[in-house]
Amino acid sequence: MRFEGVVKRFGRQKVLAGVSGELRPGRVLVVAGPNGAGKSTLLCILAGLLRPSAGDVRYLKGDEVLPREAWYPLLGVAAPDMALYEELSALENLRLFARLRCCHEGDEPLGAALEEVGLAATHHHKLVGTFSSGMRQRAKLAQAVLHRPAVLLLDEPSANLDEDGHRRVGTLLERLKPATAIAVATNDPREMAWGDEKIELAG
Amino acid sequence: MKRSSLLAESLAILWKELASELRRRVALSAIGLFAVTTLVAVAYQIGPYGLAEQDRPFLLSALLWIILFFSSMAGLARVFVKEEDSHTAPTLRLAARPHAVLLGKLAFNFLLLLALQVIVVPLYCGVMGLAVASASGLALVMLAGGAALAITATFVAALIARASGSNALFPILALPLLLPLLVAAIAGTRAAVGSPGLAAVLPALRAISSLGGVTMVTALLLFPAVWRD
Numbered sequence: 001m002r003f004e005g006v007v008k009r010f011g012r013q014k015v016l017a018g019v020s021g022e023l024r025p026g027r028v029l030v031v032a033g034p035n036g037a038g039k040s041t042l043l044c045i046l047a048g049l050l051r052p053s054a055g056d057v058r059y060l061k062g063d064e065v066l067p068r069e070a071w072y073p074l075l076g077v078a079a080p081d082m083a084l085y086e087e088l089s090a091l092e093n094l095r096l097f098a099r100l101r102c103c104h105e106g107d108e109p110l111g112a113a114l115e116e117v118g119l120a121a122t123h124h125h126k127l128v129g130t131f132s133s134g135m136r137q138r139a140k141l142a143q144a145v146l147h148r149p150a151v152l153l154l155d156e157p158s159a160n161l162d163e164d165g166h167r168r169v170g171t172l173l174e175r176l177k178p179a180t181a182i183a184v185a186t187n188d189p190r191e192m193a194w195g196d197e198k199i200e201l202a203g
Numbered sequence: 204m205k206r207s208s209l210l211a212e213s214l215a216i217l218w219k220e221l222a223s224e225l226r227r228r229v230a231l232s233a234i235g236l237f238a239v240t241t242l243v244a245v246a247y248q249i250g251p252y253g254l255a256e257q258d259r260p261f262l263l264s265a266l267l268w269i270i271l272f273f274s275s276m277a278g279l280a281r282v283f284v285k286e287e288d289s290h291t292a293p294t295l296r297l298a299a300r301p302h303a304v305l306l307g308k309l310a311f312n313f314l315l316l317l318a319l320q321v322i323v324v325p326l327y328c329g330v331m332g333l334a335v336a337s338a339s340g341l342a343l344v345m346l347a348g349g350a351a352l353a354i355t356a357t358f359v360a361a362l363i364a365r366a367s368g369s370n371a372l373f374p375i376l377a378l379p380l381l382l383p384l385l386v387a388a389i390a391g392t393r394a395a396v397g398s399p400g401l402a403a404v405l406p407a408l409r410a411i412s413s414l415g416g417v418t419m420v421t422a423l424l425l426f427p428a429v430w431r432d
Contacts, residue, residue, distance in 0.1 A: 048297075048431075049296065049297070051432065072297050072298075075297055077294075079293075081290055081293065082290060082291075082293045082294045083289055083290040084294065085219065085223060085289075085291055086289065087226045088222060092222065096215055096218075096219050097294075097298050099211065099215040100207060100212050100215050100216075100298040100303070101207070101298055102207035102211075143294070
């Protein structure tokens with residue numbers, strides 16, 4: 001994924017002023033900067049959830065440029081503004097998204113995905129609405145990586161997580177890194193340590 | 204990467220809507236409240252003998268659709284707004300094709316409306332002493348009217364969900380689309396009440412199908428842009 005000269009304005013306010021970079025498998029790109037610098041906005045633009053005011057975002061498969069609609073199945077995204085269904089259990093949420101993404105091969109892999117992020121089997125059938133913020137974050141991470149995405153975009157991935165959760169996210173990224181292009185938006189020094197490259201947004 | 208079929212994705216979304224609704228009962232409660240309140244109010248004020256015989260087919264048909272319309276709008280209009288309010292819309296946007304979202308939510312709204320009709324129509328006919336000359340004609344008008352109403356309400360709900368101050372927009376956008384549909388549905392119900400056989404309801408069925416069909420095609424063409432941009 002390549003992005004060049006990405007600008008985003010909300011009315012008169014310019015949030016991003018010509019940001020460029022590249023995401024490649026085997027590399028973790030950290031997008032850093034103070035609050036309001038546009039980290040989440042940049043990730044939304046890379047996910048195709050927002051259109052840039054100017055600039056270009058291209059998803060390349062070899063030499064072929066994929067249309068925006070073709071990105072979605074290849075993306076995994078976890079962000080504070082993206083929620084799971086509170087009235088469904090963690091397992092039901094994962095089952096739903098696995099069915100939508102055509103990767104539902106029974107409940108066993110879904111349970112394994114939840115356990116990998118630290119949600120024990122006793123929580124799998126509990127409604128997400130009853131979860132603490134840390135448990136919700138773990139379920140969101142499991143949803144984001146369930147379909148083995150080619151590009152993984154994480155906005156403050158260990159927000160609300162305890163030390164065990166933070167360690168698990170690091171381990172997850174290490175496992176996915178060889179085959180997945182990863183971007184992490186953060187201003188947490190511990191998360192910045194996962195990065196191989198860094199974009200510092202001015203704010 | 205292999206993709207799910209459109210049918211499989213739509214059914215997954217329908218299942219999610221049904222499971223959510225059965226657990227929260229937000230739409231069911233709103234629809235039930237409006238249906239019971241309006242039905243009791245109409246029955247109490249008019250009853251089976253409160254109208255002149257020659258006025259009964261038209262006025263009772265109109266009242267029936269007013270009850271169905273207001274009851275259903277209380278639930279159907281929230282089908283997309285609730286995704287935006289609960290921040291699940293971006294998650295769904297990335298995982299499902301726009302047409303699957305539209306069809307899954309449309310199927311849910313149609314089932315909700317069908318359940319409302321199954322309960323309200325026989326109850327209304329019994330309470331108001333409405334004798335129906337063509338039960339099959341009435342069933343067809345209800346089915347077609349319910350489908351067209353669900354299509355229109357779902358599409359307008361999708362349009363308003365992306366606009367800020369969305370709830371105020373619903374009646375403005377829905378009025379020109381729903382008014383001709385209601386007029387045709389009332390005419391069809393009146394025909395089924397007054398005339399045996401299906402011939403009398405055919406003009407109304409044609410009008411309802413045309414309106415529903417045009418709205419469905421428009422929704423299929425515009426929804427991807429509405430949902431993703």
